[in-house]
Amino acid sequence: MRSIVLRSRELLSEGREKAFQQHRSGTPGTQVSTLLADLYDDVVLDIWNEAVREYATDPRLGGLCLIAHGGFGRRDLAPYSDADLMLLTTQSSESLAMKIAGYLTRDLGDSGIQPGLSIRSASEACRLAWVDPIVYSSLAESRLLAGSLQLYKRYFDAFRHGAMRRSKRIIHDIVAARREERTKWGETSYLLRPNVKRSRGALRDIQLIRWIGFARYGETDLDRLLKLGALPEDDYRNVRQAYTFMLRLRNEIHFREGKSQDVLDRPAQMEIAQQWGYVGTEGVLPVEQFMQDYFDKTRNVRYAAAYFADDARSRPLVYRVVERVLSRKIDDKIRMGPTHIWVRDDALDAFASSLPDVLNLMSLANQHRRRISHHTWQAIRTVMQDRAPTQPDPESIEAFLSLLSRPGRLAPLLRRLHELRIIEQLIPEFRRMRGLLQFNAYHKYTVDAHSILAIEAATDMEDDPGGMGRRYRRIDDKRLLHLALLIHDIGKGYEEDHCIVGARIARDTAKRLNLDSATGETLEWLVLKHLAVNVVAFRHDLSDPEIVLSFAAEVGSIRRLELLVVHSVADLIAVGPGVATDWKLSLIEDLYKRTRRYFDSGDLPGSPSDPEIDETRQRVAQVLEQRSAPPMASELLSQMPLSLLSRCEPDELATEILAVASRGDDQQPTLCLAMFDEAIKAMRYTVIRHEQRHSIGTFSRATGALATSGLAILRAQIEMVGDFAWDHFWVIDPEYPEGETPQHRTDQISQRVCHLLDNPDEPLPRFRTTWKPTSEVEPTSVNVLPKKVVFDNDTVDRYTIVSFFAYDEVGLLYRIASALADQRLVLSFAKIDTHLDQVADVFYVHEVDGTKLTDPNRQMQVRAALLDVVS
Template sequence: MTELLFSEADLAHVFLDTNPVAVVKQAIIKVNESLKLRFNPNHSPAGLLNEKAQFIDNLLTASWKHFLGDHANKQALIATGGYGRSELFPYSDIDILMLLNQDFSDNIQDRLSGFSNFLWDIGLKPGISTCFVSECVALASQDQTIFTSLLEMRLINGSTQLYSELQQEISASKLWSSERYFLAKMSEQEQRYSKYYDTAYNLEPNIKEGPGGLRDIQVISWVFKHHYNAQSLRELIKYGFLPKSEYDDLVSARDILWRLRFALHSTTNRCEDRLLFDYQRELASLFGFLDHEGNPDVEQFMQFFFKTVVNIERLNEMLLQLLNERLIQNQQHLTPTPITASFSSIAGYLEVSHDEVFQENPLALLELFLLLQQSPSLKGIRASTIRLIRKSLPLIDEDFRQNKAANSLFINILRQPRGITHQLKRMNRYGVLAAYLPDFANIVARMQYDLFHIYTVDEHTLFVIRNLRRFALNRHSQELPFCNNIFLLTPKPDVLYIAALFHDIAKGRGGDHSSLGEKIALNFCKQHDLSRQDSKLIAWLVRNHLLMSMTAQRRDISDPDIIHDFASHVGSIQYLNYLYLLTVADIRATNPSLWNSWKDSLLKDLYIATHRALHRGLQHPVDRSERINDNKKEARRELLKLGIAKKTMTQSWQHLSDDYFLRYSADEIAWHTIAIAASNEDDLPMVLLRPQTQRGSVEIFIFTRDEAQIFSICTATLDHLGLTILDARIITSEDQYVLNSFQVLEQSGEPIADLYREVHICDALRQSLKEKKVRASKNIHKQSRQAKHFPIETSVTFIEDTSNKHTTIELITTDHAGLLSTIGRAFTELGIHLHDAKVTTIGSRAEDMFYISDQNSQPINTEAERQHIRSTLLRYLNSKN
């Protein structure tokens, strides 16, 4: 005990002071500062946690005696939860139970209120429960969370008789039988896991509640303690649940999480259990990680964290399975049922027939996963066999990897009709996948430090395979029916799974991961005797897995030339089917928030257009004039059905360029035509909104006289309204009218669903265009809290346009409110004409494409002009940032 850890006697004297609240607050600050100064990230903070609990004990005891006086020994003050375990982090909640004697009176109520108010006044924020023994028992019998908190209760001060009475009632098996309590805890853990997408690999993990976090260890402790009345986790060794080596692993992993949690509390000066971006770099430095050969300190730190929680997750799985056998299964169910010479089934779990199975037959390390796929009644692998798998991993050496029988087994696993995702996840969790594929070991627990990839590379890879598997299953057919239909056209799904397994395998190596991954995939195909045709397709998919998403999001897919170029690169409908499915599965597995109806529609449109081009034959490309005439004909049919006269169409279309009819669909042309025909000069600027387009987005259409800064004013207004701009098309007619349309969604990724909101958006845009400025108002475009941790260097690149119609600018920068408006102002100063904009935001990274020309609609090709554009854009963006 240090001199700052005030004794009960020291704290009792506080109440003689004229301002005890201020004195105690100062004491708490001194203790927290002392703990922070003495914290060493390389050593266990167990002693400091105990010390903080002891200080709070002394403080509460002194306060209890002061406020209750003679009644202090007749009631009981009890610590529960983490405080009951004496594991008190610097800013942990203080959970206490005030257990009352049956002779309770109003006088005591006033004293208890004074005690409670004092705790709040000094800033403890306690969790206080007040009840009689009978009430407490009744509540605990109904609610397992209350029962759990009482399992770890500890008397701080007061009546030992009351405490003993409650302790005796709580420990009675009739309150919660071991079986009932175990099942309740399993259900609770399942619900907790689902909040974190059933993965420990989250971008900003919760080190207490997330899978593999401290709560996983506590669940083991609670179930074990309840059944065996055990005093510590060390008794897991005594009862044969863990060998000492695994117990040491468990304690070591818990110690790492304790150190991290203590550091988080000390860094934030609050009860913070989330490993947010705001603290990851600081903690990486605190824990001694340094940048090394392109491997950033923060990525090393997060990999260290993820490997820790995966170890806890695995031990949690094993221990709960063993506890299930002891607590629920009867002896009859634990009788082995032989399946093969090497394996038996015990209580529905796969178990080795004897401890030398893997030594005698190393191939059994793969066989058991195939056996699980082929035996639907099996629930998993028995804990003792998981332990043996981990111990036997060194058997998966180079000779094993070169063994054709092993290769055949691995491919067979990928070709099974069921269980592929489940078994690959198990293989990854137990270390088999990394042992069999050394290149995969490099991406295990590897986090990419950005806002785009929210899972580690290995977890993302397995999610991609899971998404591909869902396309094959009827029960998921309504999620993405188009994908399910195309999946039926893929003759070899295993080719897709192998491509998915290798598409990101070269991440973190430096260089182009797609081309590096292609080489690794080819070596795998060769070793596993895949056909030349399948090997070629897998390698092509790995190298081109980003091609379709980049084309859809960054190119004008209404242009037949773009479609022809893409179709030429793909080459066949078979390759298109495989690439489309891999692309959708990849995006959906990268970050669930990135997938929306707009992306779905863009990729589907690109697929359909490319399919037509390939079906027609690349030697017969769609002519631009053919596409324009088709759009006009279809639009005329639509308008005639609606009673619009041909003369009206001719008048509305007479000054529109071919570009307009190429880039808009027939239904869009019809909608615009009706609006333009019904308007006159006094109605301008005209602003219309369609809440649901064919692409699942909201289209805002603007028709007005061409003037400077229209694009800038529109984008600034939409940004102020909190809308996400997905696409912008800018058409100027020969008589100097502009037809601008913006595809937008709410920031949530949802369409605009409120009529009042639609009217407000149109009114705000119309007003801004009339006044030629954006009204000052609160910008409701929410800036991501995490974005400031990912500053992206601005780059302006000119991309050659083979048609030489426009000049294409690729601009990459940090996304921020008003970005497009700022770019629009720069274009106005430069006096250049903007024809189109493709807007892509990936996490905090904006990757936007702008199609421009000079005032004479000519491309800008001289290096001097391009350099001037580049420097002007950088000046505007740097001043904004």
């Protein structure tokens, strides 16, 4: 290996170790990054000098210069950053540039620095920058490393002046490019697994300020932008603090990984929190405290970058004139145009310092669906950030409640209030939610971000033509719903159950906001019961009339039912993308319709007195008669339990009965039918097996057969119809996640299920596993939620409800089912609720003699057996 490479490798290794020691000693991130930039400079220049040595007397060398750009030019490198380089050349030196570039690329790569090297003329570099915002943003950070100073100055002066002449278009393009990048890496700064370089509010937004500053003022340095008056002092201070924090954090991740890595995953969060000395508080883990600091920094950057970009993208004069000409007077201080609302300049200073006036302006903006003009909001933001928090007066409270009463642009306006810390003046407990991490894979956002996203999900229902939209529009007091969504998780971060804590805070909030007693009571109830719909819909048998009756008693009225259901759906949507699946929404809809029918008619769905049961039975009999079903079909129909008649469509149930009744005695005892459930976009496999009694191991065997076929089981219903075990499984097939599974696939699975059930001694095939990138696999150290088993003997009369909570593993459901079978428990119903890494599975069971599991020793035995199946 070449001596220059060996020397560079050694220099790089020693330099990184020195930087690591300084980092560990607590040296600020900016200083460590500068040290690393100096190290890269030394290595690159050493290799450059070696590359040009033999051309020292070549006149073509005077037409070359080596330029660092991007992060290398900016001198904020992380330990394993790439080195962005441009070899600038004149036309006469181009052939030499090609040779030297070859040396640089080879030797830098062999030394351990990944180079990004381009060869450009000055005009070519500028031309590319004017059409490509990525090229522009990188070259805006140009820095001369070696070569012709004169050539560099000519290039950079032309680049700076050209950028300032084209500033409007360049700023538009780089903001659009940044928006596209945020869409990929995180549109909110409250992501729980953020990219510290590319997510919103991270390092890239600080760089965006620099790039806009270069286009508009010819400067990238934040200190210079402050002196020019382009960057407000508060924003400058916040961005500087965040910059130091982010660089230190990025360096930490690089040093831990030993490679370029910018994603702050959950294991790293826990380790860094401990390494950096976070100790936590009551109900708040150290990692949650650390991430609150992270989100506080990214929030400040996000707002500073957004307002800097808005200032730079001032609207064209013609647009502003039209807006003014077509505006109308709202009162002595406020005017409203076709798209914006604003405060007159002569009244703005006094207006911006008045909390009632600001809240009233936001209420008007929401009512008329107008944006607050940037100039007006900038003035409000500047004054409100310096304003000492005060006890809200009645006028402010009235304006806040008025804002909450309409959908309009409510969520964006609440985010602005949150930015100014006004919400926590009206609701002091909201301060604790700010940037509060929810340390699980289920939630994607912090508590405060999730709460405002829930409001956004609800207000989006205004234009929804479906049932949920109709229910939202029927709610007359929308301020109650919106306020409940805003504070429904306000009890998180305490030792006590967050619903109970939240209900107490809701009671205090109602008094503070002067709500009448009835509204305050409903607000408290909504916060206390905001998980009730999910618990019942996702974890109970909705065909059981006891469940519906119990839920209806808890809700009490149609008004509360609609409030709670809309609240639950909005809350579910706001958890994260892909959480509110068709399956879960269909379960909530089913619960709503069954409860609503009980309130409307007094008929309890699924009960012997339910008229729809008789209608279903008659319709099934008609279908069987039309299809000339054998006599056994009528016998099976007469033995059908109410739960099957309650939940099955008549045509589908008739098809299943006909398939069983038409089978000959010499055929295998198990039948497996597949159909696509259009309502919930899931496949349903019906497994019917002739048995003298319900075999305890049948469910676990069927579960294993489906799971080893790669299917994700959502729900199972187990019934006995005469001598037949009649089991339904709703599944998602990962091979066909978007639609109906093709016939050849369902036939293959059905044959496997029948074969494995009819040959109980044959071992199950190996469980299929899905390959995942190493970076997405998290160790068990992040599993901070306890695994547990809960027994409920109160909800239904005939069964003990066993709830199982754990982190998901391949084959876990089969192992749970096998453990229940080993314990000689008869299983009647199962609901499987899995999201990302967590399961909350529910099983209705009883002993072989039909009794519940009430003995504490027996419960202890079953609990130990179930917990034992988790690795």
